[in-house]
Amino acid sequence: MTEPLPDVRTFRLSPEVVEPLREQLRRVALSTIDAITAEVPAYADPFAGELGPKIERAVMAALGTFLKLVSRAAGPDPQSPLGPALEGAYALGRGEARNGRSLDALLAAYRVGARVSWHEMAAISLGAGQPAANIAYFAELVFAYIDQLSAASVAGHADELASSGRARLRHLEQLTQALLAGEPEHTLVAAARRADWSPPRTLTAVLVPEHAARTVVDLLDRRTLELNEAGPGAPDFAVLLVPDASREALLGLLRGQRAVVGPPRPWLLVQASYDRAVRTLRMPGRLVRTVVDTEEHLVPLVLTADAPALADLRARVLAPLADAPEDSAAKLVDTLRSWLRHQGRREEVAAELFVHPQTVRYRMTRLRELYGDRLRDPEWISALTIALAVPDPAEFSV
Template identity: 50%
Template sequence: MARYPEEPRLSLPPDLVEELTAELPSVADAAVAAIIAEVPTYANALSGPMGEVIRDAVALALGGFVQLGARGDRRSDRPAAASMDGAYQLGRGEARSGRSMEALLAAYRVGSRVSWRQMAVGLVGAGVDSATVAAYAELVFAYMDQLSDQSATGHRDETNESGRARQRMLDALARALVEGQTPEAVAPLASRAEWEPPETLTAVLVPEAQGSALLGLIAPSSLLVDDPASRSQRSVLLVPDAHRSVLLRAVAGHGAVVGPTRPWLEVRASYERARRALSVERESRSATLDTEAHLADLVVTADPDALRDLREQVLAPLAGMSGSTREKLVETLRAWLLHQGRRDAVAATLFVHPQTVRYRMGQLREAYGEELDDPEFVRRATIALG
């Protein structure tokens, strides 16, 4: 029966371990130089305090290389706890520095290649046989894979935590803006959230289920928060420096109510108008309502109780008439006001003969007398019935 050669033990002589350990600083320098040359993201990063952290991490990893050979046990190839913790903290630090996980893993690949090449020269020079060198290389790169995985975990954890923390700060900023808090309270929130204040903001009310989808369509720097007045039935989008026609196209078909554009610290006024516009009739629930196109409706309905009282005052002279007669005269009075007394236009609007309009206007003059010629009454009646 054929026998396969046993895998060589990775037991390096103590004097060789000591020699390799002494070379670690120069090997670390070579690895760092290669990272600077081959990974552009690190070109300037290694000159400051973070550079020392990375050099220390490289030296710690290289020390683990040497200990692999010193232990002489192929099963003991897991990095020491200190190395694993150092790799994890390195990943978190790189995320805080704004460098991507891809850049970090590229640095690992480059550093591993250069470090092994430097160390292999020492092993071959010391007469270590090729099979042992090959086996050692296999363990070294497996070791580096574990370290890089640990750094990737640290990077991911930091990114997730910082992302959640920033989102909480953006939510707090959006709430403060919608609530109309003072500039002294809002500005620090924007700074902590790393949100660049725009010139203007536009408040857009949307159904809660549509908020996240529209956030991605409109502008990445928009803010999204639950409408504090709707018990989570709606969301509020605060859109920076919006081009109105583009914004209206983006929210078309989503049942949005688009408020006016205001300076960013005054966006509560935009939100409040959008809230008032919820009472304006729309063609359908999915239709977009542009508050700028309904300013007259919003002015007239700003105080519903006052409008109801005004209507009662204006129509008081018709109170004693029968229901059908009163309804026809109210329709005629409204058309007469809107068409500025042009009988043919009034007749066309009401689909009646001009003589019918003359007859009804006679009834109205009998009820109102000279008030129909009073500009103040005409103004009040137009608001009440318009």
């Protein structure tokens, strides 16, 4: 069973052991830095640049703290030098995370530093006539000290990643909200920069049930923006903003999911894609059970863009039927809609309405009596086609 490392906070070395080490501290620090530079490539440039003197001072401070720690007077010491050293190591770990570096290089530097500094200090101690047993135990102290510094750096690195991760998620959410609100370009560009998010050429808004958002977003580009609550127009739905998506590929990825897919738009104008997806979701009878492509619903979307205007148009063109009994008027409207759709081909109208062609003839005769020459007027034909292209607009909520 491996013996635990000694506690550097309680062990003491005599002044005659420590003094030769302190006198050659700078040489030990420089040897340590040279070894780290040679063996840990990630630190070669920082050590060689303008940070070099700062790093040299930091290494000397770490070694000096160690010597101070193991040579101070025995007894309780609330001002133990280990505290600042651990704080410095913690800050170093946070700095590595902030600069986008993993801990691999830092921990490798600690290992190299421990080995080289121990080798140098052991040589000094041997030259000063220290017995081998003392030097061996001294080695354990060095590695115990480095272990504590390493643990503090690991904690600092982890805390910085957690903190910066939460901050970035907040910034991404704020960016998404700004995009959906149609904020000005300068606001959106600043929000993207704050979130460290590279703007794509286009974004496509996709509405999915809130409970499925996490599953769906894992299928998409990692730059996809997500907002768990799409807004009052789409309760219980989340919105995803998918960058530079091929429409065919996106619809394929979403196959089997419940989703409403808006059109691609330049990233600064994605609010238009979101608005169209919401309007499609709110169309009457649009219960989303699978993937809904808004491009397949352009006609009803256009016709219901101004529901009151469509209702007024419908009332005007159907005014000739106002005095007909309700049941009869409904049948005449269905016949007129089918007649317009099939361009007067009686057999096709009869097949669509499941009636005899003679019934179609009778109803069209009645409609011609009510409308007169207006059924031959191109403007009236256009108005009737538009008014009857969708169900009663009173059913729409837009």
